[in-house]
Amino acid sequence: MIILDGKKTSADIKNEIAIEVSKLKSEGKKTPHLAAILVGTDGASMTYVGAKVKACEFVGFESTLIELPEDTSEKKLLNEIEILNIDNEIDGFIVQLPLPKHIDEQKVLMAINPDKDVDGFHPTNVGRMTLDLPSFIPATPFGIMELLERYKIETSGANVVVIGRSHIVGRPMSILMSQKRPAGNATVTIAHSRTKNLAEITKQADIIIAALGIPEFLTGNMVKEGVTIVDVGITRVDDTTKKRGYRLAGDVDFESVSKKASYITPVPGGVGPMTIAMLLKNTLISCKRGH
Ligand code: GUN
Secondary structure, three states: OEEOOHHHHHHHHHHHHHHHHHHHHHOOOOOOEEEEEEEOOOHHHHHHHHHHHHHHHHHOOEEEEEEEOOOOOHHHHHHHHHHHHHOOOOOEEEEOOOOOOOOOHHHHHHHOOHHHEOOOOOHHHHHHHHOOOOOOOOHHHHHHHHHHHHOOOOOOOOEEEEEOOOOOOHHHHHHHHHOOOOOOOOEEEEEOOOOOOHHHHHOOOOEEEEOOOOOOOEOHHHOOOOOEEEEOOOEEEEOOOOOOOEEEEOOEOHHHHOOOOOEEOOOOOOHHHHHHHHHHHHHHHHHHHOO
């Protein structure tokens, strides 16, 4: 069993980006600049955004964090987005999800200039990705593709089962892996909460992408020997033995599944760090493109 080490791979990618950034700087070109809008004080969101800002510092990007209170109006948020849309200094920005309930997420995502939409959530980018046109690919699926590619996992003709149909992970993953591209050309099944006989389907899979958000859902008896496992889940589970009061659990029961898997991502240290590295990559692409 080989660990698909997202921590190490993301460090490699960040080092590659840092080299490109110093080259841009030495040529007198623009330094990439990523901005993030965080509404409210959700613990996990604050952690993720903090990690994104820290990663910017590491690679030599400029970063701007806009923190807005939980009761921020939709109008005010849309106004902040418009300011970033037209600010030539900003190469890309994200609005951290989830948003407070009184704000319409779709409306917000659609307000982002697609040329600065480094999360790849705008319908223009989703459509362009689906049609094999150049686009921003959402960071988590982009990170998984990169991980599969760098570990030379054979995906061509492979049976891939994606569990979960979210707009951020499951749906784009199913599209990317079916496309004619590196880490693509797979035969993809997308399973979800209404799927019948899930274990029968997952047992046929050469590669399983678990992205449903239920801790330790996928167990050893649901997979075949030699399977490759990508665990996208990251849920805070109460744990009184931990100082912070919780532990991070993936969607995969690592203990039983790792005994049968040939490759598996750990949680933490698998997909999570890759997401941040690919967000930086999208920002670098946007900066070089000159939006
Ligand atoms: N919340 C969880 N994942 C993501 C992500 O990739 N981007 C944004 N903006 N919010 C998220």
